[in-house]
Amino acid sequence: MKSAADAFVEFAQVGKSYDGHTLAVEDFNLRIPQGEFVTLLGPSGCGKTTCLKMLAGFEHPTAGEIFLKGQPVGQIRAHKRNIGVVFQQYALFPHMTVAENLAFPLQARRVPAQQVAASVARALDMVQLSDFADRLPGQMSGGQQQRAAIARALVFEPDIVLMDEPLGALDRRLREEMQYEIRRLQQRLGVTMLYVTHDQGEAMAMSDRVAVMSEGRIQQIASPEVLYEEPERVFVATFIGENNLLDGRVVEWDAASCRVDVGDGAGEPAIVQAFPVAVDGAGQPTKLAIRPERVALNPPTGSYSNVFDAKVLDMIFMGDHLRLHTEVLGRAPFIVKIPNIVGHGAVLPGDTVQLGWLVTDCRALDATGSASAYSAAPEQDRVPIATSTETAPARG
Ligand SMILES: Nc1ncnc2c1ncn2[C@@H]1O[C@H](COP(=O)(O)OP(=O)(O)OP(=O)(O)O)[C@@H](O)[C@H]1O
Ligand SMILES: [Mg+2]
Structure with missing residues (x-):
């Protein structure tokens, strides 16, 4: 050789x-x-x-x-x-x-x-x-x-x-x-x-x-x-940084985008538009990976292909950003990170909000990777957690 x-x-x-x-x-x-x-x-x-x-x-x-x-x-x-x-x-x-x-x-x-x-x-x-x-x-x-x-x-x-x-x-x-x-x-x-x-x-x-x-x-x-x-596999998507994972099945596919049903199969389909990375045809199971910081909170109408109602379960003050635990499409916790900047539009636990993300920020990966709902951030990266509403910035 x-x-x-x-x-x-x-x-x-x-x-x-x-x-x-x-x-x-x-x-x-x-x-x-x-x-x-x-x-x-x-x-x-x-x-x-x-x-x-x-x-x-x-x-x-x-x-x-x-x-x-x-x-x-x-x-x-x-x-x-x-x-x-x-x-x-x-x-x-x-x-x-x-x-x-x-x-x-x-x-x-x-x-x-x-x-x-x-x-x-x-x-x-x-x-x-x-x-x-x-x-x-x-x-x-x-x-x-x-x-x-x-x-x-x-x-x-x-x-x-x-x-x-x-x-x-x-x-x-x-x-x-x-x-x-x-x-x-x-x-x-x-x-x-x-x-x-x-x-x-x-x-x-x-x-x-x-x-x-x-x-x-x-x-x-x-x-x-x-x-x-551009993680190519669920293992990489969850090992490098953090990703929300949604299990689903491809219902429509072309090379630039696919439609994935993430519903539970019993009720109405819940369609998410995704970028096909490791799927190439309808009927295939997949895991969708969406980074918490690529999810927009209450996005302007028409700006995102994927917009869903969500419920805020918890809000954690992390210093430079706010970390929301939400429930969306029947899944929880779906993590959303919002930068702690002027006018970030604070929310409170219990609020109903809309979450939006782009097709390109929603990667349809292999279905066989890690089973966890999302990959947790390393503990040492966290500041002491305060979940009470008192830490929430004033609404405005
Ligand atoms: N001398 C050895 N004899 C038998 N098995 C070994 C030996 N050295 C390593 N292994 C096995 O080979 C695999 C890979 O080990 P390796 O030490 O390369 O892992 P690693 O990625 O460096 O892990 P770590 O992050 O814990 O250091 C493990 O399953 C380990 O138990
Ligand atoms: Mg080693």
């Missing part, structure tokens, strides 16, 4: 089984051009670390082949692979100072002593740890240790850096700072990056492209914008 010339790294139909029958990674295909920052994103156990370990040469694929600069990784001697790694569990050597830790990969590559000192100084400066050269890891904060580990992965000027949840142990504020720092360093050095996280915000903030994984496979790989705006 030969790798495509333009790919710096290529996974070609890679599979991995640890036990001979279950697949940790399955039919995994990924091409990374030089200098790109690609993130593997997915829930625990979906195979992210396994992919990284196979590229690093710590594990071997049981199917397919991995190429580095056009050569099968397995055929490149370990010390010639020139891969920097930061794994969460691979801490710094505790008995060595920071400078000694950084010197280690250089000495292992038989770099002359004088050059080692210069490279270590430069790498420490890069992560703003110049004053910490003589500290032992145990004498530094978690964030400083992780910065030192990143410097150690970069100090020998690797062709590619692999990072596996490097910020997992840090608190949120430090994590965000480090995300920015890693991205800035990667761009400045032009180094190719394969990064692993299960935090979608982190993946979105740092990456050129994100590969969303589930059960050993890539579900979709695209830029953060495309993943958010």
Whole structure:
């Protein structure tokens, strides 16, 4: 098997089984051009670390082949692979100072002593740890240790850096700072990056492209914008950001739009107009995905193809936006986000309102994805919840 010339790294139909029958990674295909920052994103156990370990040469694929600069990784001697790694569990050597830790990969590559000192100084400066050269890891904060580990992965000027949840142990504020720092360093050095996280915000903030994984496979790989705006599957639609999901059946279809009955089958049909992503004919079951922030509250007449009466069940004040739990088309909770801006038109629980959304903001996806009614926002993104009507802004 030969790798495509333009790919710096290529996974070609890679599979991995640890036990001979279950697949940790399955039919995994990924091409990374030089200098790109690609993130593997997915829930625990979906195979992210396994992919990284196979590229690093710590594990071997049981199917397919991995190429580095056009050569099968397995055929490149370990010390010639020139891969920097930061794994969460691979801490710094505790008995060595920071400078000694950084010197280690250089000495292992038989770099002359004088050059080692210069490279270590430069790498420490890069992560703003110049004053910490003589500290032992145990004498530094978690964030400083992780910065030192990143410097150690970069100090020998690797062709590619692999990072596996490097910020997992840090608190949120430090994590965000480090995300920015890693991205800035990667761009400045032009180094190719394969990064692993299960935090979608982190993946979105740092990456050129994100590969969303589930059960050993890539579900979709695209830029953060495309993943958010054009999810191709229910798994992606609910894993990246938040989506309301409505189960239905296609009653009319053409390539630009379809009509979907989301009624319960017993009463009158309830027709929603949607953009067909994963349906291509009448009669097919589908899940419609509608982002909470793309739902308009009491829209002007005639401005939206989809307009339905809804009941407000609850209103949660989130600071910069209001979060409405509504019941629409017999479904609850159907979430609506309204920006907290002047004239946003406040509502109260119990109110009857109209909700509207565009055909293009209503994506008809596969029917077989996640069964939950909608995907909840991560808890840490929430401010303390106040549901009483006292927190509702004055009506106007
Ligand atoms: N050494 C091993 N022996 C047997 N099974 C393994 C081994 N390492 C991983 N697995 C299994 O392979 C699957 C993928 O594991 P992997 O560590 O790649 O997941 P992950 O996406 O990195 O998860 P996490 O987010 O929890 O780190 C899991 O089902 C896991 O139990
Ligand atoms: Mg892992």
